[in-house]
Amino acid sequence: MLSKNYFSSVMRWIAALLILFTAVPPASAMKQGKPLIDSLDAFRRSQNPDDATLLRIYADQVYEYRNIDYGKALELADKAEQLAFKLKDSSTLAYIYLSRSVLYSFIDSTHASIRFAKASYDLARKHNADILPVISIIVATTQLFSDEDQARYVAEAVEALKHCRDPLWRIRGLGQIGNMFRGAREDEKADYYIGTALQEAKDRHYPYEMGINYLRKVWLVKDRVHALRLADSAHTFFEYCQSYRLMIENECNVFLPMLLDSFRETQSTDAANAFLLHSRATQSYIAGFPYPYEELQLDSMIADYYKLRGNTDSAYHYLQQAFRLKSSMDKTRLLVSIQRDDYQKNLSLLETERQFQQAMLRGETQRRNFLIGLCTLFAVIAIIVFRNLRRQKKYAAIIHREQQKNEELLLNILPAEVASDLKKSGSSAARHFDNITVLFTDFVNFTEAGERMSPQELVDELHTCFKAFDQIITRYGIEKIKTIGDAYLAAGGLPAADKDHAVHVVKAAIDIHRFMEQRHREKGNSSFNIRLGIHSGPVVAGIVGVKKFAYDIWGDTVNTAARMEQHSEAGRINISQSTYELVEDQIPCTYRGEIAAKNKGVMKMYFVNTATI
Structure with missing residues (x-):
């Protein structure tokens, strides 16, 4: 059974659940923030919209205000509820009830949150809204987890998923229930539901859902080799679906860290080769997308790898790339470590010079050897300086190319006029x-x-x-x-x-x-x-x-x-x-x-x- 201590964290998890599953989302649910609120207010005042349009505007604003002003969000939910009653729009009313449940959970009003979750659930079941009954069941299950109710609500959720007309949403529902159990550390139940979702995704040939559920299973296995195989399977399906964001996140957050840990522990040639192969492939994918955080993670891991191999120059190269993307405390410590190695090299060179100076006191032959050594020392220093200058030019060229790529990507996403405004004022x-x-x-x-x-x-x-x-x-x-x-x-x-x-x-x-x-x-x-x-x-x-x-x-x-x-x-x-x-x-x-x-x-x-x- 899930512990009651899990209840409060689950209440806040509902917000993420809504974003993933809600069948009647606000029209602009993925565009958050005060600018949209202002735009919707201006549109409502200037256009005098009909009741149906006004209802959608209120639903949008409830979503936008959820992280800004709970009181305002609840006030708008009241208005939306009244309009939904007037228009007899049961589907939107169920969504508004669900939104109110989430808002009350944010302000720790547990009784009200549960009451509106039940109301959303009952209304969706009564009017047979498409996928909303399933969502409401899952939310109600999450809200009402207790020792006596857990089995009944989970069984009802699974039964509703069996009758879901859309196999894709059924697979997502099973996977989400499994993911919920995984968060509660009930791994056996999590493995069952995630495994069921994975098998149905295979049967239906849904590659994206297969990749998601393979990735979920990674966190349920204890054996690293098995986990690597699951992560590799997830990579394959994300690549097939051209879900490059998930593919790259899988590589940077799951697959490559496990390979690097394996190499760190075993110093195995196979682990090293696998890490290099996958990191280079991930580099080629990242090069085509504006994913600076993942690129930072990747460069840092490659720097760690070369440091383990004793290749200081390559480690320094990738660490410099990571530093230019985003400076952080961990990356700074790595950079200091590389700089410390360079300082030790300089100390060794100075010690060599001191020894040659002492040798000059011992005789002409030793003085001649000292001069040869000194010339060698200057040559080494000159080579180091030259290589540093060349490396700096190379980095500058790389930065310039990346800036051009970013500019091209920005203009491919936004009109030139809007892109110019963003660059000037943010x-x-x-x-x-x-x-x-x-x-x-x-x-x-x-x-x-x-x-x-x-x-x-x-x-x-x-x-x-x-x-x-x-x-x-x-x-x-x-x-x-x-x-x-x-x-x-x-x-x-x-x-x-x-x-x-x-x-x-x-x-x-x-x-x-x-x-x-x-x-x-x-x-x-x-x-x-x-x-x-x-x-x-x-x-x-x-x-x-x-x-x-x-x-x-x-x-x-x-x-x-x-x-x-x-x-x-x-x-x-x-x-x-x-x-x-x-x-x-x-x-x-x-x-x-x-x-x-x-x-x-x-x-x-x-x-x-x-x-x-």
Whole structure:
């Protein structure tokens, strides 16, 4: 049984659980901080949103205020709860109850926290919300762990997972329950649930979930060789899924430290070769990503390795790289150790000089030998100085190249204007745009296509299509916002103004449509059919939070563009009335009539006549 001392730490663990599992998360849940709160407040005041949009805004703000002001977060949760009741939105109401449970756990109000966790659980079960019942069960299980209730709630959680319609979420639920037992040091139960999740991931061929659960099992085994094999398996699946972040973290935090410990204890040639092979492979991966913390860890471990081998120059080289990435006390101590070795070398050279000086007193022959030794000494010093100068130039060149890479990476993630603001002031305020044009695309029957194709073929085809889309919108000066699964979102008219933004976006959509038609003719069922939707209107655009910057847009215009895409047809481009009015003089369209759109009412829609352009 789990100890009651574990209860308080588990309560705070729920916040991380929500981020991982919640099926109805706030729309901007990954973009945290005060800037988003301010942007949402400004949008709420300026746009006069309907109740459904206002409910989403309140849910976002509850999430954002959770670490800033518990009182404000609970106040907003009250407003969201009232709106959810009014709209009869049971799924969002269950999410709000769950949020209140977490907030009360943060302020040690245990009774209230348990009450709202039960309410979320009961409501989700009653209305059969997709994955939320499973989440609520897990949360309720975590909240209510006691000697008499533990077995019942765990059994109920497992039973709910059996009936979960989505096998992926079932695997994640089993793995998370196992991970919870591992944190409580109940290794036997943890091994069962994690093992079950791993086996189902194998049966379903979910490589990402296989990698996650292999990594979880590493912490359950005592044998280092077995642990290394599990970590290596996790690496293989992360690499296959192109989950390079997890792959690199696995290498730097688990695999390489175990190899280094093995070499430190055994001085084995096999361990040394394995460490070098994996560290070099990890270096090549890290070189393509902005992962400074992992690069710091890796350089420090390589420095430790070369120090163990007695290769002071190489150890010093990697330690200098680590020092330039981020100075820390541990790394500083290593640097001092290397510098101490250099100081001892200099002392030895000075001692040699003193001995030659004494030899001069013994005779001409000894004086001649002393002169030869002195010349040798100067030569050694000159070589050392030359090597240090060359090393410094090399480091400077490396730093310059890395700075260029970082600049290129930044411009690949953010618009130049936003990147410039960040470099100048460390922040970039979100901006309101009165009129831009938003493009949404989505592949029709993507799930069925995935069943006909292998995972690698599916990913390769998706990459080919999105790469072509990127090239097309770049020609028209359109800003790519993001991809969401098989959906693609872009916007014209921001961050730089473009008076013809609607025309450019529609022309880009036509080019995308023609590319997909050609692709379908070439590959048949191995390619996708596509729907496209376009709408013009006001948005707020910018970056929010302080980590993992991403340029994004918010506003009802985005939702309306999504509705245009949903009401389009395969191989067609559906545009709204506002977009039509901007392009009617240049692009022929066919009026479809007034069509009811979800949460939007009746809207006028038009098909673009691609065949006549």
